[in-house]
Amino acid sequence: MNILAPLGAYSEVEMLAENGANEFYCGITPTEWIDRYSPGVWLNRRNPYAGFPSFQELKKAVEASHSYGIPVFVTLNAPYYIDDQYPLLLDLVKYCSREIGVDAFIISDIGLMTAVKEQIPDAKIHVSSLAASMNEGSIELYKEIGVDRIVLPRSVQLDEITALKKAAGEIEIEVFLLNDGCVYEESFCMTTHNRVSAFCSQIQWDYQYFSANGNKQIKDLEKDKLDAQINDYREYVWFVNDCGGKVANDGLPLGPCGLCALPKLKEAGVDSLKIVGREGAAYRKIASVQMVKAVIAKMELTKNQSKVIEACKEIRNQPQFCKSGLMCYYR
The missing domain is CATH 4.10.170 (p53, subunit A)
Structure with missing residues (x-):
């Protein structure tokens, strides 16, 4: 299972790679997009300023990541786009793929997926969690399009993950593991989060x-x-909402967590474990990667799931939160 870490700057590549990240995902909003649509129209599911500020900076980060053998995925996962936006989006995919070396694009709009496959067939597509891949029918649909990976929504539970991975076959499956939940089902949410949340x-x-x-x-x-x-x-x-946006006394990030489910996620055949937080502080990202890496290392030492779960709770060091069950992605 790969550890997929959020990347917000070139300066974060080395520290995340050296601490166990196997994959990166990030966003970028070109000035052409902002000039045409304003910062209020988001290119992806994060504020425009949560991504890379320029293609030059993105290229530096991709080159540095590739030096570690780490692929980089770019988010184009707004819930939908209008026809007028497609030419700019396709130009972005083509440039990022062929000139910068971006390895895949995380997309939620099915129209953009099909357009990319038709016009830029060498570009790899990861189906965003916002595309609501919640049943085998949706998996079959994305298979027909020819995607390379499917990101399951946060609300999908362990028994469902097992069935969906089986249905996906050779297509990779990615699941959420740490940080940032959603009160409802993000797949069906058409709003964006503003400065006051x-x-x-x-x-x-x-x-x-x-x-x-x-x-x-x-x-x-x-x-x-x-x-x-x-x-x-x-x-x-x-x-x-990350336990009120706080961190623990030992500095570890709080919020939705799936660490205890790692043994079962491995059994299900999950390919990638997503850490949320492109806009987060560098320390939050590195601490999250270290936590996941520590649990995976424990799994390599023992097949006893009870001992792994015990180790997860020791790493978390928040017994009252773990006992409540409300911080768990997978209950």
Whole structure:
């Protein structure tokens, strides 16, 4: 299983490669795109300033990555694009593939996938998690297009991963492993996160009680049940959003985690383990890579899954969070 790390700058290549990263993914938003559509229209599923600032910088990073034998994938995973945007996107794919040496493109828009296969057949396509590959029918669809890898959405669970990997055959399967959750199902979300965050991640809001007929007077027992449900939801949102955007006392990043599932993910035949956070700090990225590398090293020493899970919890050092189950990608 490869460790797929987020890359935000040329300066991050060496430290991530030396600490165990096997693959990189990144974004880039050309000035032509910003000039034509403004920074508010995102080229991929992150703020334009979370990616590489120029093709020159991207080329340096790709060359450095390739010196370590590490491939680089570029994200073009906005939920959809309009017809007017396709020529610029295809030019970008062609230039990044043939001039810069980008190894694959992470795409969610099925129209762009087919256009790339028709016009730039040598470019490799990784189906983004936003394309909602949640069942065998979707796997068959992307097989017909001729993709090279499918990134499964965060909500897909272990038994489903096993079935989908079997259906995928020779196509690689990538899953989420660390950091940054999504409150709902990102595959069906058509919004972007702005500077004050998305509405779905907000937990500080007021509410009132209404009965079915609009009368505010409801029973105290009903109020208590509603309050309990809302508090549970707020706790869940807090965990999904990296435990309030905090880090642990030992400096390790908090948030959605699939470390304990690594033995089962290996059994399922998963090819790549995704660490989320292109826009994150360099320390967050390196600490995440080190955690995954440590668990994989433990798996190489023992086939006892209980011991591996125990090691995961020791590395995490957050027993109360692990016990809650709310920080787990795979429950």
